[in-house]
Structure formats: C-alpha cells, structure tokens
Amino acid sequence: MRRDIFQAIADPTRRAIITLIALQAMTPNAIAEHFDTTRQAVSKHLRILTECELVNQQRQGREIYYSLEMKKMKEIDKWLEQFRKIWEDRFDNLDKLLARMQKK
Amino acid sequence: MRRDIFQAIADPTRRAIITLIALQAMTPNAIAEHFDTTRQAVSKHLRILTECELVNQQRQGREIYYSLEMKKMKEIDKWLEQFRKIWEDRFDNLDKLLARMQKK
DNA sequence: AATTTGAGAAACCGAATAGTTGCATATATA
DNA sequence: TATATATGCAACTATTCGGTTTCTCAAATT
Numbered sequence: 001m002r003r004d005i006f007q008a009i010a011d012p013t014r015r016a017i018i019t020l021i022a023l024q025a026m027t028p029n030a031i032a033e034h035f036d037t038t039r040q041a042v043s044k045h046l047r048i049l050t051e052c053e054l055v056n057q058q059r060q061g062r063e064i065y066y067s068l069e070m071k072k073m074k075e076i077d078k079w080l081e082q083f084r085k086i087w088e089d090r091f092d093n094l095d096k097l098l099a100r101m102q103k104k
Numbered sequence: 105m106r107r108d109i110f111q112a113i114a115d116p117t118r119r120a121i122i123t124l125i126a127l128q129a130m131t132p133n134a135i136a137e138h139f140d141t142t143r144q145a146v147s148k149h150l151r152i153l154t155e156c157e158l159v160n161q162q163r164q165g166r167e168i169y170y171s172l173e174m175k176k177m178k179e180i181d182k183w184l185e186q187f188r189k190i191w192e193d194r195f196d197n198l199d200k201l202l203a204r205m206q207k208k
Numbered sequence: 209a210a211t212t213t214g215a216g217a218a219a220c221c222g223a224a225t226a227g228t229t230g231c232a233t234a235t236a237t238a
Numbered sequence: 239t240a241t242a243t244a245t246g247c248a249a250c251t252a253t254t255c256g257g258t259t260t261c262t263c264a265a266a267t268t
Contacts, residue, residue, distance in 0.1 A: 004116075006110075006113050006114050006116075006119065007114045009110050009114075010110050010111045010113075010114035011225085011226080012108075012110075013226085015110065015183075019186065022186070022187055022190055023190065027244075027245090028244075028245065028246090029243090029244065029245080037226090037227070037228090038227080038228070038229085039244090039245080040227085040228075040229085040230095040245095040246080040247090041226070041227055041228080043245070043246060043247090044226075044227080044246095044247095045226090046246095047246080047247095061235060061236070061244090062234065062235040062236065062243070062244050062245075063235090063243095063244065063245085064244080064245070064246095068187075070187065070190065070191040070194065073184070073187050073191065074191065076180070076184060077184055077188070079119075080177070080180060080181055080184070082123065082126070083126055083172075083174065083177050084181070086126055086127065086174065087174040087177065087178065090174065115255085115256080117256085131214075131215085132214075132215065132216090133213090133214065133215080141256090141257070141258090142257075142258065142259085143214085143215080144215090144216080144217090144257085144258075144259085145256070145257055145258075147215070147216060147217090148216095148255095148256075148257080149256090150216095151216080151217095165214090165265060165266070166213070166214050166215070166264065166265040166266065167214065167215085167265090168214080168215070168216095
C-alpha cells in the first residue's frame with residue numbers, strides 16, 4: 001500500500017476535497033454533500049489523506065473537522081522546484097535569443 | 105481510463121523518468137537502464153506520459169528520444185497556485201502575530 | 209540478403225483502487 | 239432512557255495499474 005502525497009492527489013475527488021477544506025475545516029458529512037458519492041466513500045478518502053498527513057482532524061463533540069495541512073502541500077512545491085529552475089532557465093534563454101534577434 | 109498529469113506523477117517510477125529526461129532527451133533503452141524493470145515496462149510508462157502530453161518524442165533513425173514538456177509541468181504549478189496564496193497568507197498572519205507578541 | 213537492434217503492441221496476471229452496502233460505536237437530543 | 243445523528247470500519251466487487259512474456263515491425267549492421 002503506497003501512501004504519499006502524489007498518490008493522494010492523483011484522485012480527482014481527493015483533489016476536490018483538498019480544495020474544499022483548504023480555506024475552512026469541514027466535517028465528513030458536509031464534505032460528502034458536495035459530491036455524488038456516499039459519505040463512506042468520502043470517509044475513505046479522508047483516511048487516505050490522513051495517512052499521508054495531508055489533513056488534520058479536530059474533534060468537536062461527535063463531529064470531526066478536517067482541515068488541510070499546508071506544510072505537506074508544500075512538499076509538492078518542493079518537488080516542482082527542480083523543474084522550475086529548468087523552465088525559468090529556458091525562458092531566460094528564449095529572452096536572450098529574442099534580444100539577440102532584435103539587435104540584428 | 106483516466107489520464108491526467110496528477111495520475112501520471114502518482115507513480116514513483118514515472119516521476120523518476122520525468123526527472124531523468126528533464127535535462128536531456130533520452131531513448132527508452134537508455135531510460136530503462138536506470139531502473140530495475142524491463143524496457144517494455146518503461147515503454148508503457150512513456151506511453152502514459154505521452155498520452156497526457158508530458159513528454160515529446162523525437163525520432164532519430166530507429167531511436168526515439170523522449171524529452172519533458174515543461175509547459176505541462178507548469179500545470180501542476182498552476183494547481184498549486186491556489187494553495188500558495190493561502191499558505192503565504194498564513195505565514196503573513198503568523199508574522200504579524202509574532203510582531204504583536206514582541207511588542208508586548 | 210541475413211542478422212541484429214530499438215521500439216511499441218497484445219495478452220496475461222496479481223495487487224491496488226474506488227466505490228458500494230451493512231454494521232459498530234460514540235455523542236447529542238427527545 | 240430511548241432515539242437520532244456523526245463517524246469509522248469491514249467485507250465485497252468491478253475496474254485499473256504496473257509488471258511480465260511474447261510478438262511484430264522498422265531501421266541499422268554484417
């Protein structure tokens with residue numbers, strides 16, 4: 001059972017949940033209302049998100065509020081870092097090329 | 105058959121391939137040498153990466169050079185954008201909070 | 209012309225995935 | 239206390255995934 005952020009965000013429903021709870025914590029029931037699946041299915045997604053520490057739980061009576069763990073989201077950003085350097089370099093080169101072309 | 109960037113980068117081997125060809129184009133055989141799988145398995149990964157337009161092919165005789173399509177990589181970055189705003193905001197708030205605490 | 213080499217496609221297999229239904233448990237409410 | 243509600247867990251199922259082996263095809267080499 002692989003369990004990392006990349007596998008977590010592979011599922012579109014999970015990405016939607018992430019976006020949903022990014023701004024404010026929500027209960028499984030409230031989340032499920034936004035989707036065309038059962039509450040249990042959402043619960044399963046939340047378990048996966050919890051297992052890779054992408055969400056935090058905060059119990060309040062019998063309700064559990066799930067919120068997004070931004071620290072973990074940054075890990076995706078960190079992985080992208082290596083490519084960002086490359087695509088910025090290429091952009092720079094294109095810039096220089098265009099500058100050289102204008103000189104002529 | 106879902107086929108989008110997020111599903112593409114979910115597999116660790118595929119992420120490794122992406123990193124591998126980010127700097128220079130490579131043939132399937134050359135790529136396969138870096139992994140503990142068959143060339144055919146790598147070929148399958150390349151097909152998936154091709155299907156979601158994450159890689160470009162450039163034929164040269166009987167060899168095919170695969171390179172990374174940075175434009176597509178930026179789509180991940182674009183998705184992260186919404187969260188980046190949030191985590192920067194939170195960081196700002198933390199900053200202000202710390203400043204306020206120091207005043208007292 | 210015959211052989212080797214690089215690559216993709218097809219068929220198959222076991223494991224993982226995402227969903228369902230049904231059940232258990234704890235908290236709130238009547 | 240009895241009932242309603244919020245949640246999680248287990249068992250089952252169809253589908254997808256990642257890998258293998260076998261094969262075909264086209265380009266290079268002998």
